Amino acid sequence: MELTGAQIVIECLKEQGVDTVFGYPGGTILNIYDELYKHQEEIHHVLTSHEQGAAHAADGYARSTGKVGVCLATSGPGATNLVTGIATAHMDSIPIVAITCNVGLPLLGKDSFQEVDIAGVVMPITKHSFIVKDVTKLAKTIRRAFVIAKSGRPGPVLVDITKDVTANKTEFTPYVPKPVKPYTEEIEQKSLEKAAQMIQEAKRPFIFVGGGAVAANAWEEVRELAHKIQSPVTDSLMGKGVFSGTDPYYTGMLGMHGTKASNLGVTKCDLLIAIGSRFSDRVIGNARNFARNARILHIDVDAAEINKNVLVDCSIIGDAKEVLKKLNQMIPETEHREWMETIEELKAKYPLAYHQEGLTGPAIIEELYRQTDGEAIIVTEVGQHQMWAAQYYKYTMPRTFLSSGGLGTMGYGLGAAIGAKMGNPDKVVINVAGDGCFRMNMNEIATATRNNLPLIQVVVNNQVLGMVRQWQTLFYESRYSNTVLRDKVDFVKLAEAMGAVGIRVTKKEDLPGAIQEAIRLNTTVVLDCIIDSDDKVFPMVPAGANIEDAFDEADLAKKQK
Known part of the structure; x- marks a missing residue:
């Protein structure tokens, strides 16, 4: 069947199961908004007060549901207002697809009214950015954008469409998207065997969970590993909830405002198992002294993160859920009673505390x-x-x-x-x-x-x-x-x-x-x-200091005396 570019955009969104989008209309994207009007029973559009709000809304939708979030904006300032939201999603590996429209093809490159090379602007902060100048390539590009956004390490993708493409017609063939499979191509048996050996040899293991474990839906496997090897667990800001905050093995967040129990525990451990973490500077403090008594096992879907901020002793590249499934089958149940007693002592000695009087x-x-x-x-x-x-x-x-x-x-x-x-x-x-x-x-x-x-x-x-x-x-x-x-x-x-x-x-x-x-x-x-x-x-670690140098209000008072 023959459809306009605007109709193709709507049909492709429906193919992907999109039922909610966030955005703000404008001149160049009017053809798409006209089609949205006709399909409002199938796709609910949330009109935000500002395009940045639309990008953040798509991000929040994606983080909370695990689906791809979608936002729309017109050309020029509409598109550039999305940039902060796209960069936010990029830094935290959140899958969103931003669809913008640009001036017509004859007007490109002529400093036309509200013309911005938004595909070029967002190139460093997206997994990929496209500009579509040919209606025959539109459906393929949108479908590819969704695959890129949610495959491997997730992230934002931008599709910019010239206004004439939204009006032009071409043949459209419906398509049923194939499920995006977990990335397993680089999971090596020898790496799994080395990791299993390191875990079995460890006397003081510590599990550190990042946002990659959320993206991989790996919480069941993380919890199984922790209880199987009797290991304390800490997390980054992005890893919250992967391991329950009510579990007795949980020690609190790690890093600049992490708990002393986590910061001191990671410094004392002899094996740090990092799952889906990029070792942010806010987590590791002084990189040279981070977990200096431990061997480090790093599990991550993105090979570029291995040895980027912290040198590791063993790495496994691949989807965290799939890696942990294999690893959990390879290791026996282990007890670390003495180590867990040490951790419990740290938790008891250094609880989170604040002034109980007044509203805080x-x-x-x-x-x-x-x-x-x-x-x-x-x-x-x-x-x-x-x-x-x-x-x-x-x-x-x-x-x-x-x-x-x-x-x-x-x-x-x-x-x-x-x-x-x-x-x-x-x-x-x-x-x-x-x-x-x-x-x-x-x-x-x-x-x-x-x-x-x-x-x-x-x-x-x-x-x-x-x-x-x-x-x-x-x-x-x-x-x-x-x-x-x-x-x-x-x-x-x-x-x-x-x-x-x-x-x-x-x-x-x-x-x-x-x-x-x-x-x-x-x-x-x-x-x-x-x-x-x-x-x-509190606690707080000064920028660039060792994480075990975390201080609280009592420490500060002693120092000032």
Whole structure:
């Protein structure tokens, strides 16, 4: 059958099982939006307040569902407004397909109105970027984009289409996509055998889980391995929920704001099993001294990550789930009682702790955990609140903690929460933001209310840029250059102006009731929680220091004396 390019885009999205897209229309993409109008019963379009919100929503949808997220934008500023969201997805290996439209082919390269080479702009921050100038190649390109986005190490793909291609016609043949198989081509038997031997020889093993284990759906295999070899488990920000935060083998997050038990434990271990981790600088600190007493086994789907940041003793390239399936069959059950006793002593000696009096960031997160029974999807912006959310909410399943880890994008969370709610309508979805982050994309509250989304926006409001202020306090002799936000903005009134419910919380004793009310109302709610400007995230490792040098408030007080 003969279809226009715009019709082909819609048919290809339907082929891929896409039922939700996020975007913002404009001149060059009007043909596609006209077709969306005709197919609104099959594909629900969420009109965001800003294209960046659309990219983050596609990201949040993908992280929380495991599907490919899709966003749409017009040419020029519409397309460039997607860039931060695409880069965010790229750094955290999240599968999204961004579809943009450009000026007509005769106008390309002439600095035409709203012309930007968006395929060139995003080349360093995508797995692949395409520009389609021939309608006969459109269907193949879109189908290929979805395969690239979700195969191997996932990531974003951009497809830019000239406007004339969306209007031109060609023959279209329907296609049933083949399932993308896990990447197993490079799993070598000798590497598996060496890894199994290292595990059996280890007296003090430690498992470190990253976002690759989430992408590979490997949580069952990770949990089986940990209990089979009696190993403690730590995770990165991206690996949250792969191993349950309520499991006694869990030691908390690793790295700059990880627990002392994890940081000291990894330093003491004799085998570190890293699964789906890229060894970010925020995790490893001083690379030369990271896990210096251990042999390192690295399991990752991306060969480029092996020996990139940390030299390892053995590596297995391939899908983490498939690798662990094989590895678990090769190793016997092992006991490490003495080692686990050491870990339990570390956990008992160095628990996460905060001031119990007054309303604080950790208190807010712990109350969210209690009121949701640990079953909510928690989304965060970036900063102190992000670290508190990682530290004090116990994640028992993957895809329930969504955060910008690699790029650290302020303004990520609200759009991502909208995407998560669209993909998980039966889940309680909560975005935790600092007041600085909330300001960046708070216009997306209008998107939530327009779509009648029951969404809870928690603003941890300390009237400063908290994490930057923390660094200024500790390392810049309290010179607070442009980090104080005290002004006349009223987030409760702002919420009400956008059609949401606003609730202000100033006392710790009022917090449980406020959260209960936010959940009960089943609408868009903004909780404005006022905390002290100088609350800090502890433990903390100074940038570039050894992870065992983590210090907390008590250590800081001793040092200052």
